[in-house]
Amino acid sequence: MGSGGPEDWAIHCPLPIADRTTVQLAHGGGGRLMRQLIEGLFVRAFGGHGEGLEAGLHDAAVLEAGSVRLAFTTDSFVVSPLFFPGGDIGRLAVFGTVNDLAMAGARPVWLSAAFILEEGLPMETLQRVVASMRQAVEEARVQIVTGDTKVVDRGKGDGLYINTAGVGLVPADLRIGPRQVRPGDAILVSGDLGRHGIAVMSVREGIRLEGALATDCAPLAGLVAALVEAGCELHCLRDLTRGGLAAALNEIAAEADVGIQLDEASIPVAEPVAGACELLGLDPLYVANEGRLVAFVPAEAADAALQVLRRHPAAPHPAVIGAVSDEHPGIVELYNKLGGSRTVDLPAGEPLPRIC
Amino acid sequence: MGSGGPEDWAIHCPLPIADRTTVQLAHGGGGRLMRQLIEGLFVRAFGGHGEGLEAGLHDAAVLEAGSVRLAFTTDSFVVSPLFFPGGDIGRLAVFGTVNDLAMAGARPVWLSAAFILEEGLPMETLQRVVASMRQAVEEARVQIVTGDTKVVDRGKGDGLYINTAGVGLVPADLRIGPRQVRPGDAILVSGDLGRHGIAVMSVREGIRLEGALATDCAPLAGLVAALVEAGCELHCLRDLTRGGLAAALNEIAAEADVGIQLDEASIPVAEPVAGACELLGLDPLYVANEGRLVAFVPAEAADAALQVLRRHPAAPHPAVIGAVSDEHPGIVELYNKLGGSRTVDLPAGEPLPRIC
Numbered sequence: 001m002g003s004g005g006p007e008d009w010a011i012h013c014p015l016p017i018a019d020r021t022t023v024q025l026a027h028g029g030g031g032r033l034m035r036q037l038i039e040g041l042f043v044r045a046f047g048g049h050g051e052g053l054e055a056g057l058h059d060a061a062v063l064e065a066g067s068v069r070l071a072f073t074t075d076s077f078v079v080s081p082l083f084f085p086g087g088d089i090g091r092l093a094v095f096g097t098v099n100d101l102a103m104a105g106a107r108p109v110w111l112s113a114a115f116i117l118e119e120g121l122p123m124e125t126l127q128r129v130v131a132s133m134r135q136a137v138e139e140a141r142v143q144i145v146t147g148d149t150k151v152v153d154r155g156k157g158d159g160l161y162i163n164t165a166g167v168g169l170v171p172a173d174l175r176i177g178p179r180q181v182r183p184g185d186a187i188l189v190s191g192d193l194g195r196h197g198i199a200v201m202s203v204r205e206g207i208r209l210e211g212a213l214a215t216d217c218a219p220l221a222g223l224v225a226a227l228v229e230a231g232c233e234l235h236c237l238r239d240l241t242r243g244g245l246a247a248a249l250n251e252i253a254a255e256a257d258v259g260i261q262l263d264e265a266s267i268p269v270a271e272p273v274a275g276a277c278e279l280l281g282l283d284p285l286y287v288a289n290e291g292r293l294v295a296f297v298p299a300e301a302a303d304a305a306l307q308v309l310r311r312h313p314a315a316p317h318p319a320v321i322g323a324v325s326d327e328h329p330g331i332v333e334l335y336n337k338l339g340g341s342r343t344v345d346l347p348a349g350e351p352l353p354r355i356c
Numbered sequence: 357m358g359s360g361g362p363e364d365w366a367i368h369c370p371l372p373i374a375d376r377t378t379v380q381l382a383h384g385g386g387g388r389l390m391r392q393l394i395e396g397l398f399v400r401a402f403g404g405h406g407e408g409l410e411a412g413l414h415d416a417a418v419l420e421a422g423s424v425r426l427a428f429t430t431d432s433f434v435v436s437p438l439f440f441p442g443g444d445i446g447r448l449a450v451f452g453t454v455n456d457l458a459m460a461g462a463r464p465v466w467l468s469a470a471f472i473l474e475e476g477l478p479m480e481t482l483q484r485v486v487a488s489m490r491q492a493v494e495e496a497r498v499q500i501v502t503g504d505t506k507v508v509d510r511g512k513g514d515g516l517y518i519n520t521a522g523v524g525l526v527p528a529d530l531r532i533g534p535r536q537v538r539p540g541d542a543i544l545v546s547g548d549l550g551r552h553g554i555a556v557m558s559v560r561e562g563i564r565l566e567g568a569l570a571t572d573c574a575p576l577a578g579l580v581a582a583l584v585e586a587g588c589e590l591h592c593l594r595d596l597t598r599g600g601l602a603a604a605l606n607e608i609a610a611e612a613d614v615g616i617q618l619d620e621a622s623i624p625v626a627e628p629v630a631g632a633c634e635l636l637g638l639d640p641l642y643v644a645n646e647g648r649l650v651a652f653v654p655a656e657a658a659d660a661a662l663q664v665l666r667r668h669p670a671a672p673h674p675a676v677i678g679a680v681s682d683e684h685p686g687i688v689e690l691y692n693k694l695g696g697s698r699t700v701d702l703p704a705g706e707p708l709p710r711i712c
Contacts, residue, residue: 023477028507037505041483045490046469046500061501063466065525068424074468074521078506110419112430112521113402116472121379127397134401144402145417148519149393150434151384152710158512163504165430165468165521169421354508 028078029350030242030288035251059103059238062170069170071106073097076163080354082129085199086214089162090129092290092356094136095219097166099239102221103293105176105228106168108140113164114148118157126160140219142166174228178255180235183326186302187260188295190223190315191216192268193245197287197352198276207279211272218291223314227295232305236296240289241356243347247286248294249332250346260332262322262344270317285334286347288355296324384434385706386599386644391607415459415594418526425526427462429453432519436710438485441555442570445518446485448646448712450492451575453522455595458577459649461532461584462524464496469520470504474513482516496575498522530584534611536591541680542658543616544651546579546671547572548624549601553643553708554632563635567628574647579670583651588661592652596645597712599703603642604650605688606702616688618678618700626673641690642703644711652680 026033060073077093094111101108113133117126137144195216202209220239227234236256238248245267253260269277269284277284291314297305302320309318332344382389416429433449450467457464469489473482493500551572558565576595583590592612594604601623609616625633625640633640647670653661658676665674688700 021479023473023475023479023482023507025475025507025509027473028505034505038503041486042469042503042505045486046493046503061466063501063523065421065424065426065465068421070421070426070523072466072468072521072523073502074470074519075504076470076472076506076519078472078508109421110417110428112428113398114430114432114519114521116432116434116517117379117383119379119381123377123379126379130397130401137402145419146429147394147398147402148431149384149390149398150432150517150710151379151381152434152514152517153381155511156434156514158508161472161506161508161517163430163432163470163519163521165428165470165519167419167426167428167523354506 025353026350029347029353030247031347031349033348035346059100060106060168062104069172071101071104071168071170073100074163074165075100076161077356078161078354079200079356080158081203082125082159084203084215087217088129088132089160090132091136091217093162093164094133094140095217095290096241096356097164098140098142099220101166101168102224103237103239104170105174105224105234106170107225108142108166108168108221110167111137111142111144111164112146113144113162116157116161117149117151118159119151119154121159129160140221176234176237178236178252181252181256181258181296181324182235183258183324184299185235185296185324186299186320187322187324188297188302188305188309188318188320189245189268190293190309190318192270192273192317193240193289193292194269194273194277194284194287196290197355198273200355201280201352202276207276209272209276213272216289216291218314220291220293220314223293223312226312227305227308230304230308232308233298233301234295238294240292240294242288244286244288245294246332246344247346249344253332254330257329259325259328260322261325262332262334264334264336266319266321268317268319282351285344286351288352290356381709382706385703385709386597386603387703387705389704391702415456416462416524418460425528427457427460427524427526429456430519430521431456432517433712434517434710435556435712436514437559438481438515440559440571443573444485444488445516446488447492447573449518449520450489450496451573451646452597452712453520454496454498455576457522457524458580459593459595460526461530461580461590462526463581464498464522464524464577466523467493467498467500467520468502469500469518472513472517473505473507474515475507475510477515485516496577532590532593534592534608537608537612537614537652537680538591539614539680539682540655541591541652542655542676543678543680544653544658544661544665544674544676545601545624546649546665546674548626548629548673549596549645549648550625550629550633550640550643552646553711554629556711557636557708558632563632565628565632569628572645572647574670576647576649576670579649579668582668583661583664586660586664588664589654589657590651591654594650596648596650598644600642600644601650602688602700603702605700609688610686613685615681615684616678617681618688618690620690620692622675622677624673624675638707641700642707644708646712
């Protein structure tokens with residue numbers, strides 16, 4: 001072993017260099033490794049066919065079927081544990097896909113539900129999850145119209161995994177996406193951040209939190225519809241799941257080739273979430289949500305959008321948190337009260353594995 | 357423990373009574389237990405909304421979006437091992453969903469691909485599977501337009517699982533499904549049976565088969581299009597996956613409320629498959645295929661359909677194998693050369709777990 005060579009450095013570096021020969025948890029974490037995997041492997045293999053995979057990378061792909069515009073999306077859910085304060089894998093699976101469709105401006109209509117069950121799963125557990133999904137589809141006003149069931153041997157799963165895919169209808173005149181983002185746009189979040197990640201972690205790690213902290217898991221299609229109906233011009237929407245606000249904004253900044261400046265004091269984080277994050281050494285900007293969105297709107301539309309959010313039950317504590325500029329393209333900066341700033345990077349690793 | 361009571365009987369019965377409190381491998385096997393789970397739990401929870409789940413139970417749901425008719429389907433793939441003679445999990449995942457769409461008479465257009473990766477999976481394995489999927493989407497002339505990646509911890513998966521959902525376009529005038537089946541209909545298969553199941557088993561169990569036996573895994577949309585273009589009236593199509601021909605015909609007989617009579621001598625089974633089935637104690641009628649369909653057509657259209665199949669490369673050894681009657685509704689009967697008959701039941705258990 002030489003001294004000062006890359007191998008030597010790798011051994012002493014507190015952040016181990018990614019082992020690129022095997023899959024790691026971070027490849028599913030919503031951060032940099034996941035992006036490398038998606039862009040380096042999946043987009044390269046499946047993209048480049050015109051409408052291609054790129055558009056559907058994050059939320060939903062928008063497709064033209066004759067005179068009809070469809071949104072199409074998929075998500076698998078592997079959250080551990082299956083039940084957590086305020087929700088479970090079933091609600092997550094329904095609302096996760098509903099929200100991906102809504103972020104493309106679509107009205108979610110049809111869902112598929114595919115179950116990978118582990119041999120030995122108590123039937124009662126499956127029944128609870130299915131009952132919860134039924135309630136969730138009623139809340140979100142969608143239908144599960146097709147499904148699949150597979151069973152894997154004991155020790156080859158973890159109770160159950162669910163995949164939902166979804167199809168929605170996109171209004172003809174709606175164009176929403178990172179490429180519509182413009183310098184000067186205002187950036188809003190629909191509510192306080194980090195509840196889902198902390199709720200799941202509290203059960204998984206047996207941490208007793210002060211106050212009743214539940215996941216924010218909720219359908220966001222009604223919220224988007226309210227914004228559209230109020231005539232708010234929407235440039236880009238993104239729900240804040242794995243990797244939290246930080247991952248979403250970094251991806252949008254990169255795709256739109258713009259800079260993003262955030263005002264730290266205006267970003268809503270509830271007290272119990274902030275406390276738990278401090279305890280766990282987490283940054284709430286990186287913690288997953290399952291019922292929060294970020295919206296990019298023209299500066300002059302920000303007030304109207306905020307008013308719509310304030311009146312909507314799915315948007316607790318909405319706020320304008322920052323703005324888009326043409327400086328430092330691809331970079332997300334966070335300004336504190338004293339005017340100091342730091343860069344909010346795309347997360348590298350995986351602070352909270354199997355959060356959704 | 358009393359004598360003669362149900363508990364006593366359960367202990368001595370060579371076929372153990374289903375343990376209904378936990379999930380078993382047979383719940384994913386394409387047979388009776390899977391049907392009970394789907395009908396007793398999933399359809400009860402998610403069905404009954406008009407177009408509902410019932411129509412999409414087997415293959416694809418057909419949905420009306422304005423003037424456009426869509427087919428929508430989903431399947432997860434958990435085959436073990438990942439690679440087998442003539443195919444791999446990636447080809448299976450693409451063609452499986454393409455075929456489900458085709459069975460609804462749809463032209464498959466868009467696919468989603470969602471990966472559940474196990475931590476530690478060699479990246480080279482994933483690359484091989486993705487490359488194979490890329491080739492498969494080119495062969496089937498579809499696009500993967502949206503995707504998802506999740507990673508589970510070591511020991512909570514089995515390398516990788518793939519879910520594909522698919523959306524296709526259904527011609528306005530096409531009505532294909534079990535409810536279109538009529539007494540007198542002829543029943544055709546597109547090729548010889550059982551290759552996929554035996555190919556996977558041969559690798560899994562380390563059995564050395566005589567001759568080169570590969571999976572029949574292939575896209576069937578071109579075959580269906582050829583039948584439609586030739587003007588063949590199609591009442592019902594079904595691809596023969598888990599549970600084989602026996603499961604497909606039992607489901608159709610039950611849903612259409614008709615009887616099915618098969619002529620054993622006319623059912624094509626290749627010599628190496630027949631030999632392997634004898635060795636393994638399997639009935640080829642129950643063994644999975646991944647590139648074979650059964651078609652129900654009016655008796656007078658049978659010859660024309662058979663001619664179309666004979667000319668198509670995806671239909672090796674097509675045959676008329678039986679007919680539909682109004683006698684013994686819900687029952688599938690197999691007649692041998694001597695005129696004797698036996699009932700072909702829906703498989704109860706799971707002869708070949710994790711075959712797709």
